[in-house]
Amino acid sequence: MIITEMPEPVLDKIIEFSDFKAVLTLRQVCRDFLNFIDDLNDSKLPDSKLLTFGIRSDYTENNVIVCFMGPDDSFYRFVYSEVEKSRSFNGKTTNLKDEDIVDVAIRDLERILKFQKSTFQWSCFNIHQLFRRPKFPNLEVKLSNMFRKLNRKIKTEILDIMAYSQVGFMSILPFVDPETLKRLRLFSMNKTVRIEMNEIAETEQWKNAKSIYCYFYALKVTVDDICHFSNVFIKMLYISARVLDFLRETITSCSNIDFSRFKFEIPNENEEMSNLWGHAFITAYLGFTNYSWYFRMKNSKEKILLAEIRPTRTKTNICFENIESREVPNGAIVHDFKGNTILLW
Structure with missing residues (x-):
């Protein structure tokens, strides 16, 4: 009997006693293993115990980059190239042919997040794009859709988001677990930009965080919105x-x-x-x-x-x-x- 013909309870046990790296390796053995693992209930997957993760759009190189750091200081970096239509990981490059690189990046991100049961120390979403000519115009929408499909909040202590509008921040913020969030940092490439904050300030994530750092001019934010924080840095016009x-x-x-x-x-x-x-x-x-x-x-x-x-x-x-x-x-x-x-x- 070949391994992929084993009864499902046996395969479940194999996954149960495997760590995150081993399961990722099993996914690459053959198509049957890949499908079996991807169809498993999240509860049967091992905890990846990742410490940090980030996703950013690099409009100068036409890339989307996804990074993770493991508990043993192991580092995972995926580069999705629009120019070469490829995905690079650990020295291996895969030709994506006609696939949309944003779709592939978000699909990979979703698969890895399914393994994460513990709380990230730090998470970063650098989805800032040139407002007049965004290279990946659907990145924010597709990230939001992925989080809805995942159907659980991202547990992280520190959250960094770089975006160009309140809509950009709100495409990520509601999908973060407010119970674990301690520090919220909001960035924009243009430090003189003015961004309304009224919707952000109404979220449970904002209300539960202990620290807020806002590196652009915040509009429609009141003293009542910030009094509960322990630490605040915020730019205001007046x-x-x-x-x-x-x-x-x-x-x-x-x-x-x-x-x-x-x-x-x-x-x-x-x-x-x-x-x-x-x-x-x-x-x-x-x-x-x-x-x-x-x-x-x-x-x-x-x-x-x-x-x-x-x-x-x-x-x-x-x-x-x-x-x-x-x-x-x-x-x-x-x-x-x-x-x-x-x-x-």
């Missing part, structure tokens, strides 16, 4: 003194906020900010004047909120940072959580 004061009051008054650091970047300094909370502690750095204010956190004698405005030639950084009382410099004024002056340090 932020008013009233909004900053509301954020300061929210952070210092709510003892249940797990706060570490908020940083905003705006194009120009707002005049009203310099005297926002009265006399600032002023320092100079690289020829620029920094304005700092200090506030006690409610129900804490040791925790201090540092609010700092740091102008540069091209932008103004506004930071809120959680520090210890011993870090307050001599001569600085410390306010209570309501904004009243309590002592000179």
Whole structure:
């Protein structure tokens, strides 16, 4: 009896006692093994235990690239070439003939994700394409369709997405498990682009994450949308003194906020900010004047909120940072959580 003629329960046992690499090798033995493995229920497949994965479209080389890293630092890299109509993996190149390279890449990605039962440490979707002439215009749609077919959320602690619009981010974000997501980082090739965030901010993934980093100008995002984060970096076209004061009051008054650091970047300094909370502690750095204010956190004698405005030639950084009382410099004024002056340090 040849192996492919064995009863299914026996073949199931073979798969059960095989690891991820062994099963991938079995898929390449013959067409019968490939079909048998691809038709298996996900629960019967071994956990690949991959640590990271990423997919990106390289419009300069006309490639789609899919990468994985295993628990033993093993690295898997698939390159799908539009020019050569091929797939390259571990030195082996397969001619794809008339097949769409995006279809092949996503089909391979789906097969590998079926093995993943543990949580990725990091996942990356670099699906940014030139807005006026996208090379792979259906990549976002086909990724979304694949995730729907997979019918389970991607478990990852860190998620990076590079896209050119809210639609691009939303083609990925809803398919990530909000229970495992800790850090969300959103990128665009053009750092000056303006992207609306209202739909993104309504997702469970946004609401459950602990950190958010937004490397473009975010529109339609409110203070309420970011108050739950521990760490924030977000670029905004404008932020008013009233909004900053509301954020300061929210952070210092709510003892249940797990706060570490908020940083905003705006194009120009707002005049009203310099005297926002009265006399600032002023320092100079690289020829620029920094304005700092200090506030006690409610129900804490040791925790201090540092609010700092740091102008540069091209932008103004506004930071809120959680520090210890011993870090307050001599001569600085410390306010209570309501904004009243309590002592000179």
